[in-house]
Amino acid sequence: MLDKSTFTLINPQNGNLAFKLSTFDSNSQFNEIQRLNYFSLIWIQKGKGIVTADFSDNPFEEDNLFAFSPYQPFMLASEENIEGVALHFHPEFFCIYKHQAEISANGILFNNIFKPPYVTLDESSKSTLEMVVGQIRTEIQNPELSQYELLVSYLKIFLITATRLKNQQQPDEDFLGSTDAKEPYILQNLKNYIELHFKSKHSASDYADLLNITPKALAKITKNHFNKTLTDLISERIIIEAKRELYLTNKAVKEIAFELGYEDEHYFSRFFKNNAEVSPQIYRDTVGFARGMT
Structure with a gap:
């Protein structure tokens, strides 16, 4: 031990x-x-x-x-x-x-x-x-x-x-146990869709459309499972990617914003600050595991 x-x-x-x-x-x-x-x-x-x-x-x-x-x-x-x-x-x-x-x-x-x-x-x-x-x-x-x-x-x-x-x-096969519930399918597909589309689709209704479910029903499932809103989940995924780009690359904030689906750099900066509590530039200047640990 x-x-x-x-x-x-x-x-x-x-x-x-x-x-x-x-x-x-x-x-x-x-x-x-x-x-x-x-x-x-x-x-x-x-x-x-x-x-x-x-x-x-x-x-x-x-x-x-x-x-x-x-x-x-x-x-x-x-x-x-x-x-x-x-x-x-x-x-x-x-x-x-x-x-x-x-x-x-x-x-x-x-x-x-x-x-x-x-x-x-x-x-x-x-x-x-x-x-x-x-x-x-x-x-x-x-x-x-x-x-x-x-x-x-x-x-x-x-x-x-x-x-x-x-x-x-556990080779790839249809593993559903005895449940016929639709929620596992919806949540699994939601995770996949967010990963595929978070750079281009930022609204909860986008993912409701992809899943062929009403926004209200999807919001309820998401809240029950993650104890978060769908908007929160999308925003967190965008912020994670933005942070990685800020401290692992020398790309301009404007370029990172554009790659993440934001044409307005200032709007992106406000979004980042609201979620990360600091501006993109301050984050880049003060943090970065790749720098701090080398």
Whole structure:
């Protein structure tokens, strides 16, 4: 069993979590519904119970690895102590959508509500992930040259290992269980549509049209599932992309705005400031993991 410890990198601009590795020896931090604003990988190394995620309950046991997306509601219930490792990372630190071509985690490991939200680790995968966790623990304590690049590399290995295994264990097929509910289809398609169209379609009615559902009905489903409005979800995805462009590229704010579907740079700047609490230029000047960690 790994040492009980927590290592965290904080976004220096807003004080929020960027990347975190921790171990746990109880389910106290997961025994209520979670809606976190970052990706979570939770490896159960000892214990069993019930995981509630999206529309279903599933039993879990030792060597199950969970993968939860930002704002995906989940809870782990157990009558015994559970032990394991949790790895959290904010989309600003590493965006699985941006790196889909490299790791193919979106739709397999994350954001597939038709399949159980976990994979069962085999001995080979356990060995690989134990090595990666050890490397992350060492690197996260040493903020030296290229720390960000190394941490992202280790995270990619972790994600690719888990994604390959889940693809082997749960091949692409129609996984619906016994439910005939339409909501899982709608939510899965909504996530896909936002990812495909957030640069060009900014209104809730755009997505209602794509889903062939009334805006009122879609708003109700979105609120019930994410506890957020559809406009919030669209805005958050745009802001995540804008932040990445601001601190990873030298593109002008006007160019970034145009790429994200805003012809008026000033309107985009107001939108950004309303959602990020600082202007695009101030964000670029004061934050950037790629700069701060190298």
